[in-house]
Structures are given as structure tokens and as C-alpha cells.
Amino acid sequence: MTSNDPQPNSSRYLWMGVICAVLTFGVIATLHTSALSTNSTLDALVISAASLLLFFPLMRITRPDSHFGLYQFAYTRTLIGLLTLAAIVMxxxxxxISRNAIGGVDWYYYLCYSRDMVNSYPVSDNLYSYFPGVYVFWTTVMRLFGTDLETLQTSYQIASLLVCLLTGWIVKQHSRSRMLAGLAAVWTFVLITKFDGLTGVTELLAVIPWLIGLAIWKGKKLDQQLPLPRILLLGIMLGWTVFTKQQAGLLCLGFLFLLYEQRTKTHSWRRMILLPGTALCTLLLSTLIFGDGLRPLAIGLQTAASYGAEQSWIQNLYTQFRHDESLWLSLAVASILFLNRQHWLTPSQPDNHPTLRLIGFLLVASLASLIQFRSRPFHHYMLLCIPAIVLTCTLVYDRYQFWLRESRGKRILVGSLIVLPSIWCAPYNDSFHPLRLEVPQVSQWTRHQPLHQQAALSQIVTVLDKHIPTESKLLILPGRYNLVHYQLESFSDRQTGYNFRTRQFASAEQWSLPLESTDAEFVVLLTGAILTSEETALWTPERLQLAKEILTGRGYRSIPEALKPGDGLLFRNE
Structure with missing residues (x-):
């Protein structure tokens, strides 16, 4: 009998592999689904550790024609099929379900200003707290499809999926592996739902042109062999990335890796200078076309620079680490493997390989984006670098796949890049994961509760709709509840604009400035259960009484029958 002949009873080992994969998958999926009701960090950690059993049979290096090799082959194929099927179905x-949950404080800010621009209504300078690209996106959507909330939610969901598909496409370009591309796309979506991607923030919109630019570039050297239109397109996409969000400029710092490579004269200096030059010209020209000169850039940069510090940089980063430990562990492994590429990779993969160049660009961009956390610990800041981290980990895995056949230690190290994100369990029930075979309704979510689905706020909007005519000027204090503006179809005053300036409301000197300067026809002072605990603590009886006196002194009259005493107060300018 030759080594190529089929082994006796080979079908038995194949069926054993299939059955064991199905049973193990069923047990692990049941554990992940059970975490939906507990939302315990300890339970999630235990389930994540137990989920390693899914990949335990793959630790051993075997000959393909051995009994265990046949078992491992069937187990692997079945497991990949089950994970793929679960990902698609779930x-x-x-x-x-998640589409109806899209929306947050920031989102209604963008929508209100975009709606006003579509209707050619004068807007406040507060509009420029964010770079204009986000308004270009939403005004385009509104002009094409209308201002219906469900339509806008669908548009944002499509944008989120586009980020995932572009991430997978770039992996496919470099790895030629559909499995790795699918893993990257699903992993990106899992992380988007974990890091507040359902709140409608701008990070995902800014990442789209950046990913398109990377797909056009493909990591090639910036020399005469790379067609000039590709370099120009990459520069345009980088410019539009910054045009959409000021902090997205940190992703463009991946260019520093190309400068590092230039120490060996890898690129053409003329082509390298052309790239940031094109990006800058695109940013400036796009801003000028938007209107109002360069004021949007000046005000946007000033706003970003004025963010107050909340905790230390280390504490803010630790907050992100604890939100999904597997992401950071995978990034750490990928960074170690990439930094030692000259010693560990085979000679067939030179250091100037396009994929390795792209990984270097992505790694620098990922680390640069962490500068955001010097001031604030907001999870949605991570949405800028999530595609970059996913691409880094999956492409490093692709470069080191030959380690899977060399030793068990190397197999475990490289395999962790894709195993950890596949099994990690999150202690919150609003995020997506293929191993969770149930999806709770939004009303059962414990972390993200969208404003438009809060019964108390909806009741207030219904009452206000009877007293405030459409297209009236309205000032709301505290200023985070722009949902009220959007649903009432009211406008803001030009002095304050739509805002969520929590620092201003917290200031003992500045909280009353909107009341003292507004020319709005109506003013709503919200109180009661819809406010956050921080807002409730600031909205003391003394401050509320002072607010009444300021409005009364400026000619506003209270409408006592409008709102319940526990919900707020409505004033009208006579």
C-alpha cells in the first residue's frame, strides 16, 4: 500500500471530525447565547476561555494522510462552514433589529444641520464644530431619499457595511483568500457594534474614502512604475478623509512609514511629495466649494483643540482595552511579528513587499489614531482605527501562515490572530457575534438605548408638538436633545445653534449664556427622568429658578399647561 492510497476506515475519521465540530460548535454557541441574559464581565471571560475548545483540535501538526489528519481536515472544514453559516444567518x-437602534446625540446634531441646509435655512457657526464632509454626506442622502428617519438609518447602516466590505476586499487583494477576507469583514462588523457604531457618529463615514484609497494604492512603491492617476486618487481620498472628520487626519500619518522607508530610497521623492500635496489641495478645495471660505477648517480645528481632558491618557486607553481585550492582544501579536519580519519571514518575502508596506502604513495609522484618547475615553473614537487594526492582524497572519506547519508554538502564536476575535465574548447584549444565536430586541438592550425609543422623551415630543408650530425657533436646555428639534421640525437660534455642549452646561459661569442671548421664539427647560444623572445634579432648584428669572426678564412667558412639572418647562417670547 502506497502513502497515496486511501487509509482503511478513512470515512470513519472524516465523520468523527464532522460530528465533533458540530457538537463543539453547538455547546460553545449555547454558552455565547447564554451571556445575553447575564451581561457579566466574568461570565464573558469564562465563556471566551471555554470557547478555545473550538480550536483545540487544530493545535496539533499532523500529516494530511494520517488518521488524525483526516479527522482534522473534516473538523476544520466543518467548523469554517458552521461559522460562515452562523455569521450569514445572524x-x-x-x-x-439594529437598524431601528441607530441614532445618538451626535447623530441628531448632524441631521438637524443637514436638514436646515437642504431647506436653505440660516445656520449657526456652531455647525463648523465638525468638518463639512459629514454634512455633504447627509445633505446628499436627504436630497436623494428624503429626511425620513428610517431611510437615514438604513443609509448609515449601508455605510457601516461598506466599511466592512472594503476591509474584506483589501484583504482579498493581498491574500487571495476568501476565508480571510470574510473573517476581516465580519470581525470589522463585530467591532463596529461593540464600539458604539450604532450611535451614528462620523468616524465610519470618514474611514470609507481612506479604505478606498488603500484599495487603489495596494501598497505599491511611489515611483515611476505606479501610474500617476493612482497616486492622485490616493491623495484625493486622503483629503476627503480629513474633510469628513478632523481627527481622521491621524490616519493619514501612516505616510510616516513611507518616509521611514525612504531612508533606502525606496520611493521617488517627487511622487512622495505629490501625495500629501494632493491631499491638502483636495481638503482646501472641498472646503472652499462647501462655502464660507476656510472658516469651517479653522473653527473645526479650534473645537477639537478645546476638548477638555477626562482622565489620563493611560486610563482612557485602558477603558478601550477592557472593552475588547482580544482586539488589543491580536494587535500586540501582529506588531511583534511585523517588527521582527526581517528575521522571521522567508527570503521570498522581501521587506519592500507591497503587503508589508501596507501593514507598516496601517500600523502607524492605528497607533497615531490613539492620540485621540489623550482627552476623552469615548468608545466611538476607536471606529477610526478598527479597520486598520483588523487589516494589520489579518495581513500579518497571511504573511506568517507558513509558521502553522513549523512548530506548535508558532502555530498557536500565529493562529491567535484569527482565533481570539472568533471566540471572544462581549459582556453586553447589543453587539453582534456569529456565535450568538439570538438577537434581543432593542428594548432589552442594557447598554445602548437610542433616544427616539425612550418613551418619556417621545411623550414630551408629542406634547410639545401641540404648542410649538413647525419651523419655529426653539432653544432647548440642556442642549443634548436635538432629537426634539428633528421630530418637531423646529429650528435652532443662530446664537447657540444645535449643540451638546456638556462642558458649557456644567460651567457655573457659562451655563446661562444661551438663555441670555437667544432670539428663539420658544425655550424648553427639560427636567426629570429623561436627563442623565450628571445633568440632574447640575440642574439644581436654584439654577432652574435663575433660568426662569432670566427668561421672564427678557419677555418670555411660561406656558404652565404645556408640560408636566416633572418633565420640564416651556416658555414663549411675547
Whole structure:
């Protein structure tokens, strides 16, 4: 009998592999699904550790024609098939439910200003707290499809999926592996739902042109062999990235890796200078076309620079680490493997390989984006670098796949890049994961509760709709509740604009400035259960009484029958 002949009873080992994969998958999926009701960090950690059993049979290096090799082959194929099927089925179940949850404080800020621009209504300079690209996106959507909330939610969901698909496409370009591309796309979506991607923030919109630019570039050297239109397109996409969000400029710092490479004269200096020059010209020209000169850039940069510090940089980064430990562990492994590439990779993969160049660009961009956390610990800041981290980990895995056949230690180290994100369990029930075979309704979510689905706020909007005519000027204090503006179809005053300036409301000197300067026809002072605990603590009886006196002194009259005493107060300018 030759080594190529089929082994006796080979089908038995193949069926054993299939059955064991199905049973193990069923047990682990049941554990992940059970975490939906507990939302305990300890339970999630235990489930994540137990989930390693899914990949335990793959630790051993075997000959393909051995009994265990046949078992491992069947187990691997079955496991990949089950994970793929679960990802597809659960994605189609998750998308309709999560779409109705899209929306947050920031989102209604963008929508209100975009709606006003579509209707050619004068807007406040507060508009420029964010770079204009976000308004270009939403005004385009509104002009094409209308201002219906569900339509806008669907548009944002499509943008989120586009980020995932572009991430997978770039992996496919460099690895030629559909499995790795699918893993990257699903992993990106899992992380988006974990890091507040359902709140409608701008980070995902800014990442889209950046990913398109990377797909056009493909990591090639910036020399005469790379067509000039590709370099120009990459520069345009980088410019539009910054045009959409000021902090997204940190992603463009991946260019520093190309400068590092230039120490060996890898690129053409003329082509290298052309790239940032094109990006800068695109940013400036796009801003000028938007209107109002360069004021949007000046005000946007000033706003970003004025953010107050909340905790230390280390504490803010630790907050992100604890939100999904597997992401950071995978990034650490990928960074170690990349930094030692000259010693550990085979000679067939030179240091100037396009994929390695792209990984270097991505790694620098990922680390640069962490500068955001010097001031604030907001999870949605991570959405800027999530595609970059996912690309880094999956492409490093692709470069080091030959380690899977060399030793068990190397197999475990490289395999952790894709194993950890596949099994990690999150202690919150609003995020997506293929191993969760149930999707709770939004009303059962414990972390993200969208404003438009809060019964108390909806009741207030219904009452206000009877007293405030459409297209009236309205000032709301505290200023985070722009949902009220959007649903009432009211406008802000030009002095304050739509805002969520929590620092201003917290200031003992500045909280009353909107009341003292407004020319709004109506003023709403919100109180009661809809406010956050911080807002409730600031909205003391003394401050509320002073607010009444300021408005009364400026000619406003209270409408006592409008709102319940526990919900707020409505004033009208006579």
C-alpha cells in the first residue's frame, strides 16, 4: 500500500471530525447565547476561555494522510462552514433589529444641520464644530431619499457595511483568500457594534474614502512604475478623509512609514511629495466649494483643540482595552511579528513587499489614531482605527501562515490572530457575534438605548408638538436633545445653534449664556427622568429658578399647561 492510497476506515475519521465540530460548535454557541441574559464581565471571560475548545483540535501538526489528519481536515472544514453559516444567518437577523437602534446625540446634531441646509435655512457657526464632509454626506442622502428617519438609518447602516466590505476586499487583494477576507469583514462588523457604531457618529463615514484609497494604492512603491492617476486618487481620498472628520487626519500619518522607508530610497521623492500635496489641495478645495471660505477648517480645528481632558491618557486607553481585550492582544501579536519580519519571514518575502508596506502604513495609522484618547475615553473614537487594526492582524497572519506547519508554538502564536476575535465574548447584549444565536430586541438592550425609543422623551415630543408650530425657533436646555428639534421640525437660534455642549452646561459661569442671548421664539427647560444623572445634579432648584428669572426678564412667558412639572418647562417670547 502506497502513502497515496486511501487509509482503511478513512470515512470513519472524516465523520468523527464532522460530528465533533458540530457538537463543539453547538455547546460553545449555547454558552455565547447564554451571556445575553447575564451581561457579566466574568461570565464573558469564562465563556471566551471555554470557547478555545473550538480550536483545540487544530493545535496539533499532523500529516494530511494520517488518521488524525483526516479527522482534522473534516473538523476544520466543518467548523469554517458552521461559522460562515452562523455569521450569514445572524447578520440577516441582526441588521433589521439594529437598524431601528441607530441614532445618538451626535447623530441628531448632524441631521438637524443637514436638514436646515437642504431647506436653505440660516445656520449657526456652531455647525463648523465638525468638518463639512459629514454634512455633504447627509445633505446628499436627504436630497436623494428624503429626511425620513428610517431611510437615514438604513443609509448609515449601508455605510457601516461598506466599511466592512472594503476591509474584506483589501484583504482579498493581498491574500487571495476568501476565508480571510470574510473573517476581516465580519470581525470589522463585530467591532463596529461593540464600539458604539450604532450611535451614528462620523468616524465610519470618514474611514470609507481612506479604505478606498488603500484599495487603489495596494501598497505599491511611489515611483515611476505606479501610474500617476493612482497616486492622485490616493491623495484625493486622503483629503476627503480629513474633510469628513478632523481627527481622521491621524490616519493619514501612516505616510510616516513611507518616509521611514525612504531612508533606502525606496520611493521617488517627487511622487512622495505629490501625495500629501494632493491631499491638502483636495481638503482646501472641498472646503472652499462647501462655502464660507476656510472658516469651517479653522473653527473645526479650534473645537477639537478645546476638548477638555477626562482622565489620563493611560486610563482612557485602558477603558478601550477592557472593552475588547482580544482586539488589543491580536494587535500586540501582529506588531511583534511585523517588527521582527526581517528575521522571521522567508527570503521570498522581501521587506519592500507591497503587503508589508501596507501593514507598516496601517500600523502607524492605528497607533497615531490613539492620540485621540489623550482627552476623552469615548468608545466611538476607536471606529477610526478598527479597520486598520483588523487589516494589520489579518495581513500579518497571511504573511506568517507558513509558521502553522513549523512548530506548535508558532502555530498557536500565529493562529491567535484569527482565533481570539472568533471566540471572544462581549459582556453586553447589543453587539453582534456569529456565535450568538439570538438577537434581543432593542428594548432589552442594557447598554445602548437610542433616544427616539425612550418613551418619556417621545411623550414630551408629542406634547410639545401641540404648542410649538413647525419651523419655529426653539432653544432647548440642556442642549443634548436635538432629537426634539428633528421630530418637531423646529429650528435652532443662530446664537447657540444645535449643540451638546456638556462642558458649557456644567460651567457655573457659562451655563446661562444661551438663555441670555437667544432670539428663539420658544425655550424648553427639560427636567426629570429623561436627563442623565450628571445633568440632574447640575440642574439644581436654584439654577432652574435663575433660568426662569432670566427668561421672564427678557419677555418670555411660561406656558404652565404645556408640560408636566416633572418633565420640564416651556416658555414663549411675547
Amino acid at each position: 447578520l440577516f437577523r441582526y441588521l433589521p
